[in-house]
Amino acid sequence: MLPSIAQHANQHGIHPLKRYGQNFLFDFSLCEKIVRVSQLKIGANVIEIGPGTAGLTRAILASTPKSLTVIEADYRCVALLAEIKHLYPNLCIIQGDALNWKLSDLTTNDHKIDIISNLPYQIGTTLLIQWLKSTNYINSITVMLQREVVDRICAKPGTKTYGRLSILCQLICDVQKCFDVAPKAFYPPPKVYSSVVRLSPLAVIPEISIIERVELITRTAFGERRKMLRSSLRSLDKNIEDILYSINIDPESRAENLTPTDYLTLANLKLNFLS
Structure with missing residues (x-):
């Protein structure tokens, strides 16, 4: 039996660090909501970037995926994740920078993946653009980003927020903004609102x-x-x-x-x- 997300973090002496852009989610019901809107199927192969104190990780594992691979840069969180792995052997933990990993290193075309993440905001857009060029490996992407970035992803022509990111995302995926998340949902609260967006690769994608x-x-x-x-x-x-x-x-x-x-x-x- 695991302690609460906050208690588990406290047991490992984990506090948010600015260099990792960390804002932790301790609200498990919110984590469950993210997994629900991802439309994750039983037996899926999932990747999560920046699991941190593992609130979202727990919610994903509770949905009975075939596998969950997490990539975490903060060594402090790896020990916490290792304790969760004792209960969930299908959890694979990689310590490192997600920008250094290609999806082709983590899966094959025969086993497409679902990406579910509360992305570190400083690398979120960069990661998303990388993934858009590797959709042959992807079933779906459900991520939390700054609200302004999600609004750009979903923006329509003729609006102020419409731009390059809108066009790239919409040429490759069906995009759906799921819901907003207030700063108070995080510890510590960020200065901006966040949003969850789901992207599903289109049946026909340009080369x-x-x-x-x-x-x-x-x-x-x-x-x-x-x-x-x-x-x-x-x-x-x-x-x-x-x-x-x-x-x-x-x-x-x-x-x-x-x-x-x-x-x-x-x-x-x-x-x-x-x-």
């Missing part, structure tokens, strides 16, 4: 080379988002105005006016800059 072109085009367009596309995208092709007309895009539009599909159409063209 990596096309996604990389989308990244380049959106970086160019949103790098000068106040300019009309005929100006902001001129570096892609000197005939960009005619090209935009040919695919029914108004050259006087701005970056936030194009849909993800519009950017995909552009990425599939043989622009001089991309050839």
